[in-house]
Amino acid sequence: AQSVTQPDIHITVSEGASLELRCNYSYGATPYLFWYVQSPGQGLQLLLKYFSGDTLVQGIKGFEAEFKRSQSSFNLRKPSVHWSDAAEYFCAVGASSFSSGGGADGLTFGKGTHLIIQP
Amino acid sequence: DTEVTQTPKHLVMGMTNKKSLKCEQHMGHRAMYWYKQKAKKPPELMFVYSYEKLSINESVPSRFSPECPNSSLLNLHLHALQPEDSALYLCASSLGVDQPQHFGDGTRLSIL
Numbered sequence A: 001a002q003s004v005t006q007p008d009i010h011i012t013v014s015e016g017a018s019l020e021l022r023c024n025y026s027y028g029a030t031p032y033l034f035w036y037v038q039s040p041g042q043g044l045q046l047l048l049k050y051f052s053g054d055t056l057v058q059g060i061k062g063f064e065a066e067f068k069r070s071q072s073s074f075n076l077r078k079p080s081v082h083w084s085d086a087a088e089y090f091c092a093v094g095a096s097s098f099s100s101g102g103g104a105d106g107l108t109f110g111k112g113t114h115l116i117i118q119p
Numbered sequence B: 001d002t003e004v005t006q007t008p009k010h011l012v013m014g015m016t017n018k019k020s021l022k023c024e025q026h027m028g029h030r031a032m033y034w035y036k037q038k039a040k041k042p043p044e045l046m047f048v049y050s051y052e053k054l055s056i057n058e059s060v061p062s063r064f065s066p067e068c069p070n071s072s073l074l075n076l077h078l079h080a081l082q083p084e085d086s087a088l089y090l091c092a093s094s095l096g097v098d099q100p101q102h103f104g105d106g107t108r109l110s111i112l
Helices: none
Strands: A003-005 A010-014 A019-021 A024-026 A032-038 A044-050 A056-058 A064-068 A073-078 A087-096 A105-109 A113-118 B004-007 B010-013 B018-025 B031-037 B044-050 B053-056 B064-070 B073-079 B087-094 B107-111
Touching: A003 A087, A003 A105, A010 A019, A019 A113, A024 A073, A032 A064, A032 A073, A044 A056, A044 A064, A044 A073, A073 A087, A105 B031, A105 B044, B004 B087, B010 B018, B018 B031, B018 B087, B031 B064, B031 B073, B044 B064, B044 B073, B073 B087
Parallel strands: A010 A113, B010 B107
Antiparallel strands: A003 A024, A019 A073, A032 A044, A032 A087, A056 A064, A064 A073, A087 A105, A087 A113, B004 B018, B018 B073, B031 B044, B031 B087, B044 B053, B064 B073, B087 B107
């Protein structure tokens, strides 16, 4: 079964500083990888996705992520954070999740990283 | 603004009540999902409808019952829930099961 590990529960960054959020996955084949952001009381917003091809993917709000197969990683980066980036960030892998029904994919999420922005 | 609409936004119900959560999307997506999210935890997949065929997370108790009346609508019927079922219930949809999922803002459910 697939799994996702986000080793950092909390990260504090000063406004204007660079950011990197770590994500490691475990999956037998080439995974579909995603980063989502969730503000308090809200649903999840897709930041970016990796399916295949170029291993450096660009997303919304100035975020990018790099897929490294050799390290089973998909880290999220932003060169300069803004106070509005404070939120919960989830890395997710998309793959077959259930044995019943066959072949239907859902998302398996990491536990999330809570990003705090210092003024 | 989200393109996946969930109603109601908040729901408080007793353990003997029957209620339904609703989800609607008009993006032509053919896969729809229910997730449960407890506070400070990631979402956990409950059910998937793909081309109106249901797949079930077998750990979900039978007091949760999904329904997909058509490709744009998804319901979650609730009956005899327990206090531990209090959570944020998220609906999502995607073009296909291998495509990015778009989430609604969720229904905050509280069981008294």
